[in-house]
Amino acid sequence: MKKIIKNISEIIQVENTASKFISAKEMKNINTIKDAYLEIDEGKIVSFGSMNDWKGITNWNETEIIDAEGGMIFPTYCDSHTHLVFSHSREKEFIDKINGLSYQEIAKKGGGILNSVEKLRNTSEEELYKISLKRLNNLIQLGTGAIEIKSGYGLDLESELKMLRVIKRLKKESKATIKSTLLSAHAVPKEFQKDKQGYIKLIVEKILPQAVEEKLIDFIDVFCEKGYFTVKEMKYILKTAEKYNIKAKTHVNQFNSIGGVKACVELNAISVDHLETMEKEDYNALLDTSCMPTILPGCSFFLNMNYGPARKMIDKGIPIALASDFNPGSSPSGNMNFIMSLGCIKLKMSPEEVINSVTINSAYAMGVEKMLGSICIGKKANFFITKPISSYGYIAYNFGENVIDKVFLEGEYIKNPDHK
Ligand code: NIG
């Protein structure tokens, strides 16, 4: 049945033709239509415009009318970098952090990624699926309609595949658009502490081929960082994945700039993520490329560390995307509304720039820009209706309050599962 949304005070992020991504210079602009209607059919956007141009209803029996009650419509957020599938939260490390220990010191004491690995290995696939679905459903109510999810807390064949199968089930079960990424090179597991090369061999010879064979992955990732994986090791893993036509999205420059950005651009990575520590050669490597730099301000906020230099990047002509990095260790929230606030407050981006960075640009960073990221005819009808708000900048400004009233994915109203 066709659905018509009326009484929309403003539709945000409208496009006549879908862009690949928004360039740095254009990020300060956003197209909107005031006093508007939106028509959807079979899960897609079929028409939108000003109420004055609305041609009316041709078939009353097959049309559902939805009243936006003066709220705004935004395309749902695309969260292009998350670790949503994990077993337990890590509040103990949170206390260590409050008491002054660094992320690296906590990892050395048995916390960090390997702590999550131990817990995930001891959690059944069914249980992992249930808690991950619950997390995903919560995020949908906060406006996320597309999400990338990584493995990387299994770090052996069986447990990495367990995570990926959970993601595959989420893809089937949820109306959200999901992309999955193999991040077996997230850390070296304890059984390979003295044989890192042996672990890399396991990734490229066993885990990656099996994940490809079972059609479990869309992308490959490596945590390229001092104490984790070197640029040389990352290049070897990415080049192997390239043979299977799997593109890269990577963790680079979180704590140190060691040449990961340039290497990823040369290997045609779709995105490079984190970028808290940037040197001159990193900026240069990103200029005029089709690799989307992705900044994760939730991680800087939570670890109380430096933020990626978004303002400097945009001013130099480099576009950016923003994502949540939702994970139990460095960013235990996937709330993209808060990410927009951090974008404005901490990264000094304008509301228009943050909206572009969490919609069209982050859609590109996860390979879904043709179907998502804007209100555009032919794209999936993934959008949310807000409560009445005074301007589209209000979401970022009013941090901490949820102004999202109703979420629609593929044209379907997604009822909040917590509301009885
Ligand atoms: O993106 N930096 C590497 N990986 C995650 C953190 C993982 C964890 O601490 O569990 C991140 O910040």
Ligand code: FE
């Ligand atoms: Fe991450």
